[in-house]
Every structure is written in structure tokens, then in C-alpha cells.
Amino acid sequence: MSFVLKAAVGEPAQRASNPAVVDTVAAVIADVRANGDEAVRKYSEKFDGWSPESFRLSEDRVADIVKSVPETVLDDLRFAQRQIRDFAQAQRDSIQDLEVETLPGVFLGHRNVPIDAAAAYVPGGRYPLTASAHMTVLTAKVAGVDRVAATTPPNAGEPPQISVAAMHLAGADEIFVLGGVQAVAALALGTETIDPVSILTGPGNAYVAEAKRQLFGEVGIDLFAGPTETLIVADHLADPFTIAVDLLSQAEHGPDSPCVLITTSESVGRAVIDHIEALLPGLVTNAIAGPAWRDHGQIHVVDTLDEAYRLADVFASEHVQILTEDPRQALTSMRNYGALFLGEGTCVPYGDKLIGTNHVLPTLGAARYTGGLWVGKFLKTLTYQEVRDLGSSAKLGEVCGRLSRLEKFEGHARSGDLRAAKFGNAPLPWGDLPTRVTSER
Template sequence: MPPRYLKKGSAAENSTNTLSLEVGSIVKEVIDDIRQNGDDAVRKYSEKFDKWSRQSFKLSKEQIDAAITAVPKHTIEDIRQVQANVRQFAQAQRDSIRDFELETQPLLERATPPIAGQIPNSTVAAMHMAGADEIFILGGIQAVAAMAIGTETIRKVDFIAGPGNAFVAEGKRQLFGEIGIDLFAGPTEILIITDETADPFTVATDILSQAEHGPDSPGIILTTSEEVGRKAIAFIDELLKELPTAPLAGTSWKAYGEVIVVDSIDEAWKVADEIASEHVQVFTRNPRDALEKMSAYGALFLGENTCVSYGDKYTGGLWVGKFLRTCTYQEVKNSEASGELGRLCGRAARAENFEGHARSGDLRAQKYLKDEYSWIRKAGGPSVTKRAMI
């Protein structure tokens, strides 16, 4: 039996496409303006989008210290613990990689938008504690463009990482190549796979934890139990009545929320791989089965003891390799080996119709194995005989 929907999202595909085109057009306009007019354009868009305009968006040491002082002590301790968790996980990832060089003095710029016209003290504290060299109160596409392009007061960066709304994501997409980025991100996604053992209230709570990211964040419940699905829907409706972020989460759930019922857990694994969600929580009798049964996902969260929200607070949103540059080198020390590789290169490259590639191999095959190639002779290159006489 095909999957059955207890709830489908109301958003139409064509409206999503239209929105994407509008976002792309606006983002291009902002990038072009900042490229042309620098800080003046940054101030214009910061005022337009965030009602925040300053002569300098960069925080002074005194402002950073004041922001940290304004943060409650327990919040500072929480930030310190979260950063220790993420750092420990990243170090374990890094330790799995051998023979790399570490840049000891990278310049770390951080940017965060104002909140209701105010400096977000806790965020500034977290940035400072994470090692930021410069902190800017600046958000949205104007921050992405300013840091990617560089202005009179904001230095150009090599790499931009971090989440944002559709305009931020589109800005990173358009500027990729000019700078490196962490990933091409869409709206935050969550898929929760359940069987009859799952707690519907937990399912509902965790769906809304990600729906509050924005009005276009998909949240899908994929279950073998119609009862769990229906109860989760009812709990979501109830929770939205008093959730402070309900205007966002409720819009997202109405437009992009889905509840799908399948006949077996094996079918659930198959459907989940077709959905290929960014975040997948598994509330089943044997959640670790997902490690063998699934292959298309961003991150798995196994069992009701964990959740997507823990990902940000313990493992982090990226893996350490995003901040490593892979460089390779090649040195063929044996002349005979170079000649043999040259023969192989010549044959393989000609099979691909890359004559120029092939000739680089031919030349070494002639130099080191005394093969002879007419194109070398016609071009006045060294002959086998002349080479042998050297």
C-alpha cells in the first residue's frame, strides 16, 4: 500500500519557485549595490531591513566587554559548556585526519544582526568567547555581501559560514566562488521517523523546535502508527496556542508540515531516504537500525534521549573538514616509473580526446624509455638518439 497522508503541506510548488526568483533578484540588487557603493549601501540596507544604522558596525573592545558584563553568569557558563562540547567533538573529528598544517593566526570576523534595535549581548559574548577577532552588529544579505566583497571598514574574508534566512542563503550561493562557503543551505528541515513506541507529545515538541526557524521550514512525521501520527497533530495544534514563536512555527507547520503513514518500518526507511532530510530523528524500537538502513540524510538523532536541538549544543552544525583546505602534491622520483606512467597517460588521455594531456605523457615516455613520437620530431623536440647521447 502506498504511503498515506494524515496531513499535507498547503504550500504550492509554483509559489515556492516564484518566491525563489524574487529572493534571487533582491539579493543580486543588494550585492551589486554594496560592490559599487560600499559602506553607504551597507548602511542603507541595514536601516531598511533591521532598522539599524551606525557609522561603524564593528564593536569596540569596550562595547564587547559591556555586552559580556550584561549577560547573566549562568548564561556565560552555559555558553562555555556548549562551546566546550562542540570543540571536543570537532577536535575528535580533526584527530581522525593526519598530516595537516594548521594556520595559527587566521582572522575571524563575526557578524550578528541587532534584535529590536539592540545589541544581542549573549550572542556577542558567545562570539567573543569563541575567539572572534572582530564583531559586527550587522545581519542579512548586507552582512554577507559586505564581508564577501569588502568595504571601507569591513575587511574581505575568504570563507563565510553560518545559517540565515532565504536571503542569506541566496547571497552565499551567488557569492560562492568569490569566497568559500560552508554549504548551499535551504530552509531547516526535520523528519521524525516513529513506530508505535514513540511518545506523540515528544514528536510534536521536536517538530516545532525546528519549525520556528522560519515560515518555510519543512517538518515531516513519518510513522508506522496512525495513532501516533494523529495524536502528534493534536499536540502540535495545542502547543502552538502558547508557543512564543508560534507566528513562525505555525506558518511553517501549516504550509510545509506533513504526517505520512506507512505499513512497515522497512518502508519507512525507504521513504525517508527518498525525502533525504537535513535532520532525521528516529523514535523506534531499535533506532540504531537507521545507521544500516538509511543513507540519504544530513544528521541522524537516534532515540528519544536526543533531538535536533542537541546538535547545535553538542556536535555543532558543521564538521571540521569545512574549515580545512585540502592540498596535494605529486613527485615521481624514478625516471623509469615516469616513463611508464607517461605511456599510460598518453593512451588514457587519447581515449578521452585530450591530445595535449597525452603529449605531456608521451614526452616523458620518450625521455625515459626511448619511445619515439612523430609529433615531437615534427615540432623540433629532442629525438631519441639525441637524448641517448646526452
């Protein structure tokens, strides 16, 4: 019989933002919209104590910062970016332009055209998410985006060296040291010194996420962000210690991060609880991971793996790790997840940092209707049509006229009527075809 071994006791995250956050973000965006650079500088001074002569780093300054980073760190960044670039390139290569002839001389097609300019927000502060530079900047460049503007908050009054190096190595065309709502608004709207972009990407705090939500429509965004989520499906053969370690690896993202285990074994579930209680006191990030596990940790015991997969689909978690005898079964048994991590050799932090897939993934149940960030997000699939055979145009015109009048669109109907008359000798009851006049040279 299925039952809950550990339930969440905290309130789940909501899609609606805190009203105070909404109001603060709206005020900052309105100020940046009206006052441009002046407002950006004001909020940067207020929130970050940061007001350099220029928020954009010069090429010489970027080069100096990169030189200051230890070569071993640069090598690790290059290794991670090589994995991400290779997978993104494989994805891009799989996306093909299309043209088909649907009727004689009627050609329909689509082209995949890169967005012209993208912004990549790389979070800073206590936990700078350097990997976000790989996931946003690099993926956009592989897609063919001409201009990628990357931005990150200052760290203790200085540009964060590793983040700047990561953005540079990923191929950022412009690098700004600017954080918060003021950065997102400046890049979305444009100022006297910052050109606007067409899409905002990258994670951030509640204020950054709300800014992206409010600006969506004027610009595109990657995803509506919520707390990091992880879910593990495990059978009776799974190692409880590994499960415990892997759940805590994601719990440290934030005190509101859900971490869920669905298992077919009660003994595995109870052992996981014991291991987590033993591991938490020695975890440096216990102040964050502890509340996440206490308030948002769950363990569900189910009778079969089929039931486990069905329940996992209900959660539609951002990260889903499969620790079962046959992990690839999840590929056909599940459909609602941000990313799957199959088998004990694959942990979620690999996806977070370096394995090659993108770590910008859907949360708050959005995996029911979308996947994560990938090269396709930076492409516009644009359709076109051409009718070369005028007989086909006449046929289309006849049907277009009839269908348009069903919907009371007389102007549409007449465009179709005209082709039917001009190219097929159909009557034109509402007018006469003018005689074509040819000029002589």
C-alpha cells in the same frame, strides 16, 4: 495498508528564490562591489537604522559587552561550546594527511590545509540564533582557519550582547555588528575597511540566503539554505505526547517549516494530532508553529519500519528523529538525512543548541548528496605528486604520450615523450634532445 493521515496543504518550499528577492539582492551586491563602505553604510541605515563610526567592534568594546552578560549565561555558553569544540576536534583528528608510493619512486599524497579566512553570519532580530556562533566560528577555528570574521545584525540600535559574547568566546578574530545582504557582500567582496574572506557560513533570512547563492563561486559557502525541516519515525511503542512536543519544537522555526511523522501505528498518529491541537494554543510561538503544522505538517501511516525508513529517505529531511524500540537500526537502514537523533532521550533542540554536532544542515532534499557543516568544510584537501625514480618517469611518459594523442593533445603527449626519451632512451621523433651544458666554476 499505508495511507496519509494528515497531508500538507501549503506549497512546498522551492529552491528557486522569489524574483523580487533575487533582484533586490543583486542590486545591493552590485552597489557594494562598486562603492564599498559607502554602499554598506547606506543599506545598514536603510534596513537596520544602524550607522556607527565603525561596524567592527573594538577589543575594548567586546570586553565591555561580555562583562555585561550574566555569569550564568556565560557559563551556559561555555558549556555548549565545550561540547561542540570537543566533537569538532575529534572530527579534525580523524582527518589525516596521506602519502603513498604507487610505483617505484612515485609518491602521491594529499594535505588537509585550512581555508585562510571565513565569515560567520549569526542571525539576529526577533530570534537571535546565538548557537550559530558556536557552529560556525568555533568549528572554523578548530579546523585551523587563521581569520574568522563574525557578524550579526544590531538589536534595537545596539550590539546584541549575548550574540557578541558567544562569538567572542567561540574565538572570532573580528566581530562586526552588521546584518543582511550588505554584511554578506562586504565580507565576500571586501571594502576599504573590511577584508574579504574565502567562505561564507551561517544561516539567515531569504535575502541572506540569496546573497550567498549569488556570491557562490567568488567565495565558498556552507550550504544553500531552506526552511528548517524535521521528520520523526515512530513505532507503536512511541509516546504520542513526546512526538507532538518534538514536532512543534521545530515548527516554531518558521511558518514554512515542514514537520513530518512516519509511524507504523495509526493510533499513535491520531493521538499526536490530538496532542498538537491541545498544545498549540498555549505555545508562545503559536503564530509561527501553528501555520507550519497546519500547512506543512504531515502524518504517514505505514505497515513496517522498513517501509518507514524507505519513505524517510525519500523526504531526505534535515533532522530525523527515531522513536522506535531499536533506534540504532536507522544507522544502517537510512542514508538520506542531515542528522539523526536516536531514541527518546535525544531531541532535535539538543543538536540545535549544545550537544556537539553541527546545526548547519542540508535542507530541500540536499541530504541526498551532502552532509552538514563540519570541520572538513573549512579544509582544502590538496593533492601533490613527486616522481623520484627516473625509470618510473620514463614509463609514465610513454603511456602519457599514447593516451594524450588519443585525445588529440599533442602538447601533453610531448611532455610525456620528453621524459620517456630523457630518462628511458626512447626515440623522440618530433625533435632532438639538446646536449646538456654544465657550467664550470
